[in-house]
Amino acid sequence: MSEALTRDETLAAAPARRAKGAPPFGLFERALAARYLRAKRRHGGVAMISIISFLAIAAAVFVLIVTMSVMNGFRETLLSRILGVNGHVFVDTRGLPPETVNFIMREAAAIPGVANVSPIINEQALAVVDGASSGVYVRGIRRADLRRLRLISDTVYPASAFDNFAGVEAPDIIIGSRLADRLGVRQGMAISILAPQGSATPFGFAPRRKSFIVGGEFSAGMAEYDSIFIYMPLEQAQILFNRGAGVDQLELRLQVPDASMPIIMQLRERIGAQYAIYDWRADNESLVGALVVERNVMRLILMMIVAIAALNIVTGLIMLVKNKSRDIAILRTVGATRGAILRIFFMASASIGVMGLAVGLALGLLFCIYIGPIQDFIQTVTGFDIFPGSVYSLETLPARVEWSEVVLISMFTIIVTFASTLLTAWWGSRLDPVEALRYE
DSSP states (O other): OOSOOOHHHHHHHHHHHTOTTOOTTOHHHHHHHHHHHSOOGGGHHHHHHHHHHHHHHHHHHHHHHHHHHHHHHHHHHHHHHHHHHSOSEEEEOTTOOHHHHHHHHHHHHTSTTEEEEEEEEEEEEEEEETTEEEEEEEEEEOHHHHHHOHHHHTTOBSGGGGTTOSSSSSOEEEEEHHHHHHHTOOTTOEEEEEEEEEEEETTEEEEEEEEEEEEEEEOOSBHHHHTTEEEEEHHHHHHHTTOTTOOSEEEEEESSGGGHHHHHHHHHHHHOSSSOEEEHHHHTHHHHHHHHHHHHHHHHHHHHHHHHHHHHHHHHHHHHHHHTHHHHHHHHHTTOOHHHHHHHHHHHHHHHHHHHHHHHHHHHHHHHHTHHHHHHHHHHHHOOOSSOHHHHSBSSOOOOOOHHHHHHHHHHHHHHHHHHHHHHHHHHHTOOHHHHHTTO
């Protein structure tokens, strides 16, 4: 105690003399917390740990923002593709007479919120062109209903493909772009389709076969559809698959796809409960469930990474308290309260987490905004397709920032950071001045 105070101790003690009556988180406390944040040569270990903690939190938040945005974008894009090609509510009409089908169509169309009702035939078949063959999924649909599918009709090339998409007199068909590339066909070329429902002949069972002219191609932006789908006029599908005047199902397209359950309940009241009615969630139950589970699990894992990164701050704060034990003792001796000491070290360490959060959010949001150019740049530099459509079903890497997700990530990071520093700062504030100065 006989030695003179060092410059740092004098500067720390001077404002402490005026700290009595100072408001919490006031200028005195903020100034001292900012001083402790600045690196000192003799405290290089603390400074290095602080830098590592800052970078770790920024990187964790960045990865969490990007990953959740990409998963949200993937889910939204995938569901928009599915709902853009398929209906929202389905009524199974297999084996029903045309009069019953027409009755259900009239009742369904009269329900508020139903935008369109389409009779559909779905069947698997085999497409053959000059010895090349491929399994396909044929959908029989009326021309007017196909035009309403904007995801398909807006991408059909050429636009004149709809001119001969009707009737039973040699109508054209429209096939997926990937399927056309695989079979090597283009507009105006002939393609044979073999239906599994054949007929018995004196020479055995013979599959039903019919030739069509390719009127155009479509590209829905989803490999699953572009690789196997063929659209043909409903009348031709009834002939090819021996449906007579019947159809496989009715597709109801709703103004709000998420409002499918009320529509189903109203439809059951109108037509009775003896018909099988289900919505797009039930039709894609495994996919929708997998997306929800994957999203929740990924969020939990990445939040744990943020928590682990925030624990680095505790290490730096413990070392800072150890290095500043003499300062704490002097501040306590000249009148600084334990609460002031707690707030000083709390602000010194919590600010690292707040700055890391801000940098991570900024980088993550910028990455999501410019994810398209970034993907193109990486593919150009590396020459490697980082998001192949044949694997992920989509052609481009999607990203959709949900601000509720950003708020959740920010709140979680702040809570974890503050909680991890509060206990250590409290421990520093309980330091006994006599013990701290005993051997000084």
